[in-house]
Amino acid sequence: MNPAEGLQDALRWIVLFPLFGAAVNGLLGKRLGRANVHLVACGAVFASFVISAIALYTVSFGDVSRITDQWWRWFSIGNVPVEMSLTIDRLSAVMMCVVTGVGFLIHIFSTEYMSHDEGYWRYFAYLNLFVAAMSLLVLGSNLLVMFVGWEGVGLASYLLIGFWYTDDAKAFAGRKAFVVNRVGDFGFLLGIFTLVGLFGTIEFExxxxxxxxxxxxxxxxxxxxxxxTLGAAITMACLFLFLGATGKSAQLPLYVWLPDAMAGPTPVSALIHAATMVTAGVYMVARLSFLYAWSPTAMATVAVVGALTAIFAALMAYAQNDIKKVLAYSTVSQLGFMFIGVGVGAWWAAIYHLVTHAFFKACLFLGSGSVMHAMRDETDIRLFGGLRKEMWHTWATFGISTIAITGVLPLSGFFSKDAILHGAHANPNLFFPWVPTFTYAIGLVAALSTSFYMWRMFNLTFHGERRGMLEHRAHEGGNAMVGPLWVLAGLAVGSLVWGLPLSGGARFENFLKPVFRAADENIARMTALGAQKLGVPVPPPPAHDFAAMLPGYLIALVVALIGFGIAWYLYLGPGKDIPAKIAQGAPALYRAFANKFYVDEFYQAVIVAPLSATARFLWRVVDAFAIDKLVVNGSAVLTGWIAQLFRYFQDGNVQRYAVVMAVSAVVILWIFLG
Structure with a gap:
């Protein structure tokens, strides 16, 4: 039998295995015991990974490039049928291997990390539910199936971020993530409706x-x-969809939920905020790249918002002292790089950075969890120091991943990030010619900032001498925690081979070329139309070989080393007293960085407080007083008053009734007889 034929009915099991795992653990987990809960949860995700890996091999080396699992006819929007169907090609297969593969490692890590938590069965049920929803998002063959998964990961992330719901701050973080994402989701829906109106279909193919x-x-x-014009309407649809992406992928202005989402268990941060949910927006734009290619305005918007997010989040990470908050702002910044990639048409580079980021950022988050596990859940890096001596495995894997993300050595992150910067510099936008230079310059500053704050965190945590908790001795976790760290660190190194700039282009670029061929052709058509309209020559396509990319590589390497050098000088070298002097000499500036430029306070004053006041007014005045008291209860009170009045005439006194009847008869006779 052709493997592709068997996979046509097997794709659904990528979603169903973790969904069944969530149901079993959610309903029966408390009775099953820890070992069985772990077996069900980890086994379900591993089974999904195996099917995903087989699908990746099939679409890469088999006779077909796309496999569709037609599940059932869902409903119709007028004459537009909506199928509940799943499709896998090279792009979605890579995504699924990342989601289920990294997800499986995080499940393994969690079996030890969450071993003493009373709600372990709830935790693994939510984790399986999240993987199922993310799988549906990636595999959906149309925008509505994708939207179901989109909403599913929002629900699961709310449950996981607020997992320790008895803590008010953690419960608030879950609600904040849920509400902020609803703003973006409204834009996503408007984008779907716009495309239905324009094209009469929501099927990707x-x-x-x-x-x-x-x-x-x-x-x-x-x-x-x-x-x-059709181009303007497509631009509107793309911008609506990108609004959805800014919520799910934590871009300006809807990024504020992600740093607070660190309230959840640390493995949750590794899954949601490194490898899966936060990359959903990037995946969606890449999946619809053939439409974005027709809108230079939308692409410029995506690239500029990505660049501004990358530098803004990097600056906020400078003065953060919570190890997870540093990684949270790092994630926001790296997502900005990915949006630069899809915004300038470097589709493959954005997805490559998505993959490499999943490896090294998951390793970093799990490494931070290992540190917290060893340090009684403490997260303040100012109290750490010298942990390399007590936690060699965590130090080594954390160091490898830090090298990968900062690019001080040419590991995977070096090639993926610099492929994006090369695309930003080399890919033209004839309608907005300033965008390539702007995004490239901002990207370089963000890369320098990344190197600085990551090495600052690494040095304060693992090098020097212990600055706090002096009586406590840290300890390394067991094999269930150390093993995933080394696997992820190995992937962060090994995945560099996909991005090496060979003479015919990087391996990953050639691998995804069939997926993005339609987008590249549409960009070429749009560029030709723009050149004709503007009266300029059509620019030649940019080169991606080693010679063309070498200058950018050298610049990026120098930038990364400068950031590394500054961090070493200020936190390990002779300038260790300078940060304290800066904080004392410019307290307002330091507080601005430490308080994340007061963005949360600004949103509270400008958006949350007025909306809360309006809601309170509508509740107190309109609902409670006008509707309940006047309209509903008021009619009852008025009826009661009238009844009280008539009681004076209906008191059971027969003589009074006779008098009233006689008087009434006289009045009637006088009226009619005159």
Whole structure:
């Protein structure tokens, strides 16, 4: 039997295995015991990983490039049928291997990390539910199936971030993540509705086929966009969808939920905030790259927002002292790099950075969990120091991943991030010619900042002498914690081979070229139209070989080493007293960095407080007083008053009734007889 035929009915099990695992552990976990809960949860995710790996091999080396599992006809939007179907190609197969592979390692790590928690069965049920929802998001063959998974990961992340819900601060963090993501999700829905109105379909393959014949200057004659050009309407749809991405992938202005989401268990941060949910927005834009290619405005917006997020989050990480908060802002910044990639048309580089980031950032988050596990859940890096002597495995794997993310040596992160910067510098945008230079310059500053704050954290945690908790001796975790760290560190090193700039392009670039061929062709068409409209020559396609990328590599290496050198000088070298002097000499500036530029306070004053006051007014005045008291209860009170009045005439006194009847008769006779 052809493997592709067997996979047509097997793709659903990638979703169903962890979904069943969530159901079993959620309903029966308390009775099953810890060992059985671990077996069910880890086994379910591993089974999904095996199917994903087989699918990746099939679409990479088999006779088919895409496999579809047609589940059932869901419903129809007018004449538009919506299928509950799953599709896997090279892009989604890579994503699924990352989601389930890294997810499995995090499950293994969690078996020891969460071993003493009373709610372990809830934790693993939520973790399985999250993997199932993320799998549905990635495999969905249309935008509505993707949206179901999109909402599912939002629900699961709310449950996991607020896992310790008896702590008010942690429960608030879960609610904050849920509410902020609803803002982005509203934009996602508007984008779906716009595409239905424009193209009459939400199936990715049908949209891709239709995109090949788009004429941007065509004026629409019917519908809500009547009088608009098709290009302007596509831009609106892409911007709506990107609003959804800014929520899920924590970009300006909706990034504020992610740092607070560190309230959840540390393995949750490794899963949600490194390898899976936060990359959903990047994946969605890459999946719809063939539409974004027709909108230079949308692509410029994506690239600029990504660049601003990358530098803004990096600056906020400078003065953070919570080890998980540093990694949280690092994640926001690295997601900004990925959006630079998809915004400048370096699709493969963005996905490559997504993959490498999943490896080294998951390792960093789990490494921080290992440190917390050894230091009584303490997260303040100012109290650490010298942990290398007591936690060699964590120090080594954390160091490898820090090298990967900062690029001081050419490991995977060096090649993936610099492929994005090369794309930002070399890929033209004729309609917004300043965007390539802007994003490249901001990207370099963000890369320098990344090197500085990551090496600052590494040096304060693992080198020097212990600065606090002097009586406590740290200890390394067991094999269930150390093993995943080394696997992820190995992947952070080994994945560099996919990004080596060979003469025919990087391996990963060539691997994903069939997926992004339609987007590249549409960009070429749009560039030709733009050149004709602007009266300029069509720019040649940028080169991606070693000679073309070498200058950028050298610049990036120098930038990374400068950041490394500054961090060493200020925190291990002769300048160790300088940070304290800066904090004393410029307290307002230091507080601005430490308080994340007061963005949360600004949102509280400008958005949250007015909305809360409006809601309170509507509740107290409109609902409680006007509706309940006046309309609902008021009618009852008025009826009671009238009844009280008539009681004076209906008291059971027969003589009074006779008098009233006689008087009434006289009055009637007088009226009619005059």
């Amino acid at each position: 049908q949209l891709k086929a239709l995109s090949a014949s788009i004429t941007p200057d065509t004026v629409l004659e019917a519908g809500i966009f009547s009088g608009w």
